[in-house]
Amino acid sequence: MPKRALITGITGQDGSYLAELLLAKGYEVHGLIRRASTFNTSRIEHLYQDPHDPQARLFLHYGDLVDAARLATLLHEVAPDEVYNLAAQSHVRVSFEEPEHTGDTTGMGAMRLLEAVRVMGLDCRFYQASSSEMFGASPPPQSEQTPFYPPSPYGAAKVYAYWVTRNYREAYGMFAVNGILFNHESPRRGETFVTRKITRAVARIKAGAQNQLYLGNLDAVRDWGYAPEYVEGMWRMLQADEPDDYVLATGQGVTVREFLVAAFEHAGLDWQKHVKFDDRYLRPTEVDALIGDASKARQQLGWTAGVMPGELARIMVDADVEAMDHEGRPWIDAARHPAWQSHGGA
Ligand code: NDP
Numbered sequence: 001m002p003k004r005a006l007i008t009g010i011t012g013q014d015g016s017y018l019a020e021l022l023l024a025k026g027y028e029v030h031g032l033i034r035r036a037s038t039f040n041t042s043r044i045e046h047l048y049q050d051p052h053d054p055q056a057r058l059f060l061h062y063g064d065l066v067d068a069a070r071l072a073t074l075l076h077e078v079a080p081d082e083v084y085n086l087a088a089q090s091h092v093r094v095s096f097e098e099p100e101h102t103g104d105t106t107g108m109g110a111m112r113l114l115e116a117v118r119v120m121g122l123d124c125r126f127y128q129a130s131s132s133e134m135f136g137a138s139p140p141p142q143s144e145q146t147p148f149y150p151p152s153p154y155g156a157a158k159v160y161a162y163w164v165t166r167n168y169r170e171a172y173g174m175f176a177v178n179g180i181l182f183n184h185e186s187p188r189r190g191e192t193f194v195t196r197k198i199t200r201a202v203a204r205i206k207a208g209a210q211n212q213l214y215l216g217n218l219d220a221v222r223d224w225g226y227a228p229e230y231v232e233g234m235w236r237m238l239q240a241d242e243p244d245d246y247v248l249a250t251g252q253g254v255t256v257r258e259f260l261v262a263a264f265e266h267a268g269l270d271w272q273k274h275v276k277f278d279d280r281y282l283r284p285t286e287v288d289a290l291i292g293d294a295s296k297a298r299q300q301l302g303w304t305a306g307v308m309p310g311e312l313a314r315i316m317v318d319a320d321v322e323a324m325d326h327e328g329r330p331w332i333d334a335a336r337h338p339a340w341q342s343h344g345g346a
């Protein structure tokens, strides 16, 4: 019998890479998706299999982390060996605008899923997508021992989810782990996170489809790794002999400005001619520096990051330039549409 995994957030950046990884390992993969009025499965379209096909190993199910009853019925139906809780309202600045929704999905959502596993009496392993944002103002390097000081409603919700995951491990003996992941990016990164916003703008500026790029704080330091490597780390955490919590990071910190320079230079552009400041992209409280110490994951899981931030910037620019070449004018026209522009930045 193949192992069976349930992934919440399968339509997101990490969910799509994790689904790929687990399918390649022979798993049967079940994903929770939200009903939307338009298709929201573009990141996993290439993995789609007709469920009528007897060989199909990817199955999608409607549901939402705010709907506890649905989580219970779905777990009963799927009976997974491994559950990966990747779903969240994951944008830090948006969490200041939608603090209650963020708390409900990013924080309470994890508890609802853990509780559904418990009441259904399932013997399965549980991964919680915890975040370096939980460290907030605690100075780098941050490790599993660093105290949390969450600087946003998103960070506070993730701290709740972290502790409730540990509590279910300690109270009920569940194999429940926290992966405390530092920023990780890819060509599939959401367009409103700063790395992708930059690399996408570079491609559009190069193609003449855009001239200016508006950004907020360029001095923040982040530890940016490559998402496909991080989902491998998630899987390794669930294969360990004992449940435990692990930091995944590159250990290298760079400023937003340094990432920006690397991305523009890779495309032969001068960033100073195109980048402008806009205070709407500032946060009420900012995290100055996140640089992770992933020694524990290296020693106990044999996991290390291979792609460092400079190479990551080049990978992402190349992918956006290529996508721009393929998509051509209809894409440019869509991007000029006023409705798109009003949703184009966060
Ligand atoms: P994305 O924002 O790309 O994906 C989030 C996913 O969650 C999407 O599939 C989204 O669905 C889904 N989702 C949102 N709200 C709900 C809900 N109420 N019910 C069900 N599904 C929901 O995030 P990433 O892939 O980048 O990150 C994955 C997880 O890891 C997140 O929990 C994030 O907070 C955390 N994390 C991410 C890091 C990073 O650098 N990427 C670092 C540390 C932690 P839809 O497509 O319908 O919007």
Ligand code: GDR
Pocket (backbone or CB within 6 Å): 090, 091, 092, 093, 130, 131, 132, 133, 181, 182, 183, 184, 192, 193, 194, 195, 197, 214, 215, 216, 217, 218, 220, 221, 222, 256, 281, 282, 283, 286, 287, 346
């Ligand atoms: P972050 O990522 O908040 O670290 O959360 P984001 O890319 O949003 O911001 C990184 C840094 O860049 C600065 N910045 C801007 N950010 C955005 N989004 N847009 C801008 O225009 C801009 N200008 C400057 C920010 O102020 C910040 O300092 C990500 C998410 O994936 C979380 O879900 C995850 O938990 C953490 O990483 C680890």
